[in-house]
Structures are given as C-alpha cells and as structure tokens.
Amino acid sequence: MPKLTFNIFPKEAHHGDESVWSNLIGGPSSFSLESRIFHSISICLMGISCFYIPYNLYAGLYVASFSAFIFGIFFFHQYYNSRFNARKHNNTVFGLIGLLIFGVNYFANSGIHGSTDLIWPAYLLLVFAITPYRQHLKWLTGYLVFFIIVHGLEFYYPELVKYPFLEGEGQFVDRISTFPIPLVVVYITIKFIRQSYDREKKAAEERAIAVEISKQQILIQKQQLEDSNSEKNKLMSIMSHDLRTPLINIQSYLELLNASEVDDEERPVLERALLTSTNNAVEMLSSLLHWSKSQLEGPSVHLAEINLLRSLQVTLDMETAHAAKKEIIVSYQIPADIIVKADLDMLQLVVRNLIANAVKFTPKGGLIHVIGEVLAQECKITVTDNGSGIPVDKQDKIFSIKAEPAIG
Structure with missing residues (x-):
C-alpha cells in the first residue's frame, strides 16, 4: 500500500x-x-x-x-x-x-x-x-x-x-x-457495509448488462456473417446463371465452325455472330463482376437516367440467340424514346434472369414477348411466355435466397 x-x-x-x-x-x-x-x-x-x-x-x-x-x-x-x-x-x-x-x-x-x-x-x-x-x-x-x-x-x-x-x-x-456511542458505531458500520453492498450490486448489474450487450453484439455479428454468406451465395448463383448463356452461345458457334458442312459463304456470317456473341459476353462479364464487387462491399444502388432500349439491347440479343437453340421466338416491343431512372447493372440483371427463366421453362417452339411501356410516371417491363409457369405453392418463395432451382 x-x-x-x-x-x-x-x-x-x-x-x-x-x-x-x-x-x-x-x-x-x-x-x-x-x-x-x-x-x-x-x-x-x-x-x-x-x-x-x-x-x-x-x-x-x-x-x-x-x-x-x-x-x-x-x-x-x-x-x-x-x-x-x-x-x-x-x-x-x-x-x-x-x-x-x-x-x-x-x-x-x-x-x-x-x-x-x-x-x-x-x-x-x-x-x-x-x-x-x-x-x-x-x-x-x-x-x-x-x-x-x-x-x-x-x-x-x-x-x-x-x-x-x-x-x-x-x-x-x-x-x-x-447511549450515542453504540449508535454511532452501529450507524457507521452498517452504512459502510450497505454502501459496499450497493457498489458490488451495481458493479454486478453493470457486468450483467455488459455481458448482455456483448451477447447481443455477438448475435448481431453472427447474423451479419450469415447475411454476408447469403449475399455471396446469391452473387455466385447469379454469376453462374448469367455466364452460362453467353458461353453456351459461343460453344454453339464454335461447333458450327468446326463442322465440315459449313461453306465459305456461311463461315463469315458465323464468325461475325461469334465475335458479336463474344463481345457481348465480355461486356456482360465485365459489368457483372463490377456489380458483384460493389455488392460484396455492401448493397448499393447507383441510379441514373438511361435509355431503356439501348440499355437492354445486348441482353435481348444474347437471350434471343440462346432461345433460338430451342426454336423459341423472342420478340420485344420497347419504344426507343423511353428514358428511365434506374441502376443499369441491376436492370440488366433482372431482365436477363427473367428472359433466361422464360427460355428455361418454355417448351420447344414457344413464344416469349418483352414489352416496355410508360404508365403515368413509371415504366413497366413485362416478360410473358407460354411455358409452364410457377406453381402456386412456390410463388411466395421466388424472392428468397433459399429458393431451390427447378429443372426446365
């Protein structure tokens, strides 16, 4: 001391x-x-x-x-x-x-x-x-x-x-x-013992609160880790889904070029189509990777005024080529003057997945139609097909990361 x-x-x-x-x-x-x-x-x-x-x-x-x-x-x-x-x-x-x-x-x-x-x-x-x-x-x-x-x-x-x-x-x-002597002794002794007890009780309560706060923080961090893992799984699912279509297109063109029956007149057409498909795939991959990286750092939306048709043209062309392999016709009706305020990467991602799923569940020789129209102050994009549709018991789960994929 x-x-x-x-x-x-x-x-x-x-x-x-x-x-x-x-x-x-x-x-x-x-x-x-x-x-x-x-x-x-x-x-x-x-x-x-x-x-x-x-x-x-x-x-x-x-x-x-x-x-x-x-x-x-x-x-x-x-x-x-x-x-x-x-x-x-x-x-x-x-x-x-x-x-x-x-x-x-x-x-x-x-x-x-x-x-x-x-x-x-x-x-x-x-x-x-x-x-x-x-x-x-x-x-x-x-x-x-x-x-x-x-x-x-x-x-x-x-x-x-x-x-x-x-x-x-x-x-x-x-x-x-x-008589005052024992009173003073008892008063001071009890006072100090009570004060010491109150301090210990307060310290115990503060420790209990600190433990509870720490427990809550651990639970929050656990939830954040689970959310982060879910986001990563979602991004990986999106990337694997979106990359599949352009790679299949490129594979198909390469198989045609290697075929012996392709004559000299058809080869340049296929080569240009292959180049276009490759450029579209590279552009889509670049955009997808950039968007995925930004989402890993935290969900973010970058709104900007964009032309709807020009923004979706590459996506529409790519999915049209993919649908042609199942003899499915993809048509679209989007006025060239529609200007929307949206996140370009997210817009392309959503439309690309809607059309890809329509192709997946539409039978051979089916029809898919994409419509863009202005309603009041909003723009409505509709993707319709004559496929099997989504069962009623699974419609509530389509926006969940835990939704299981189905076979088309």
Whole structure:
C-alpha cells in the first residue's frame, strides 16, 4: 500500500464535506472496506473521547475519564499509522484493548447497573467489521466468555463494583451520555457495509448488462456473417446463371465452325455472330463482376437516367440467340424514346434472369414477348411466355435466397 500525504484541505474540499470525509478515511482504491470502516469509527470515537474526558472529570468519574483518554490515544495511534503510514491496524490489539478498558470501566461504573453493557455489543460489531471472517467466531467466543466472567465476579464479589452515581438523576445522565456511542458505531458500520453492498450490486448489474450487450453484439455479428454468406451465395448463383448463356452461345458457334458442312459463304456470317456473341459476353462479364464487387462491399444502388432500349439491347440479343437453340421466338416491343431512372447493372440483371427463366421453362417452339411501356410516371417491363409457369405453392418463395432451382 503506498504512503499517502495527509492534506485536510485538498483542492476538491470546496465541493462539500464529502470530499473532506473521503480524504480523512481514504479512498476505495487505496484502502479495503475494513480499513475505511476502522478509519471512520476511529475519527468518531476520538471525537467522543474528547467530549467524555472533560465530562467524566467534571462528574468525578476519574477512571472513566482515564479510560476515555487511553481510548482516544489508542485510536489516534492506530488511525494515524493505518491512514498515513500505510500500516494496517492491529486486529488483536484492537479487540483486547476493548476487553481491558470495558472490563475496568464495568467495575468502576456501577457494574450491571451502569452503562458499560450498552457498549459491549457495539464494540464487538466494530471488531467484526474490521477483522477477517475467519476470526469472527474466536472474537465472539472470547467476548461472551469475558462478559460472563466479569458478571460472575460482580455476582460473587459485589464489593469490587464502585457506584459513582446516585440512583435516579445520576443513572439517567450516565445512560443518556453513553447511549450515542453504540449508535454511532452501529450507524457507521452498517452504512459502510450497505454502501459496499450497493457498489458490488451495481458493479454486478453493470457486468450483467455488459455481458448482455456483448451477447447481443455477438448475435448481431453472427447474423451479419450469415447475411454476408447469403449475399455471396446469391452473387455466385447469379454469376453462374448469367455466364452460362453467353458461353453456351459461343460453344454453339464454335461447333458450327468446326463442322465440315459449313461453306465459305456461311463461315463469315458465323464468325461475325461469334465475335458479336463474344463481345457481348465480355461486356456482360465485365459489368457483372463490377456489380458483384460493389455488392460484396455492401448493397448499393447507383441510379441514373438511361435509355431503356439501348440499355437492354445486348441482353435481348444474347437471350434471343440462346432461345433460338430451342426454336423459341423472342420478340420485344420497347419504344426507343423511353428514358428511365434506374441502376443499369441491376436492370440488366433482372431482365436477363427473367428472359433466361422464360427460355428455361418454355417448351420447344414457344413464344416469349418483352414489352416496355410508360404508365403515368413509371415504366413497366413485362416478360410473358407460354411455358409452364410457377406453381402456386412456390410463388411466395421466388424472392428468397433459399429458393431451390427447378429443372426446365
């Protein structure tokens, strides 16, 4: 324990008596609860001793006055060493000095008819407050035995007891002047124990709140990780779905070019179609990767005014070529002057997936029609086909990442 310098008027003293009192008894960071209780009791008992020394002299109670003097000197010595010299108070000496002084005062102050018996329990409570738990039973036993011995001596040897007070007024004054001592001891002891309990309770509640907050944060982080994984799975599903069509188109053109029956007139047409399909695939792949990267960093929408037909032309051409392999006709009716405010990548992604799914579930020789029209202040894009459609029991799940793909 560090050595502390005593200053009865610290800088914070003007904030109130509480700062002065805290300086006198020491702070929780430097002293244990037992030490702070001892400091408080010592200060109060020194003040009471300063009152009782002259009072007992005036009343002719010289033994009681001397006892109060010894009591005050003892407490001052123990308090000063504990508070300012970092020497812990001596529990054994403290307990024994109480037995000695109260034993002498008992016989000098009317014995069982005096006021000494009022102080025994309060002093024992103080002993309990400043000593470790393991010593409590020993002190309780010691005080009970000493109490019985003192009263037994009075019973068998009543001449040992002195009666400085007369019955009536003298006894009344003695009791009234002694009664505050146990009250002060009990009040300060209970106050510190209650304050310590309240602090521990508050600290426990704060720890419980901190644990609950930490638990909530863990759950939130867990949910964020699950959402992030879901987003990544969704993006991978979208990329694999969207890349399949252009790659199949390129594969088909390459198979035709390798076929022996392709003549010189058809080859340039197929090569131009292959180049167009490849360029469209590269453009779509570039846009898709750029959009996927931005979504991994957090969902974001970049709105801009775009021409609807020009924005969807590559997508429409690519899906038309893909549908032709199933002899499905894709037609579209989108006015060239429609301007919409939308996210280009998301718009292409949605239309591309709608048409691809229509191709997937439309039978051979079917029809797919894409319509773009302006309704009031909104633009409506409709993709219709003559395929099997979506079963009623699965329509509620089509916008969920957990939706299972079906075979077309």
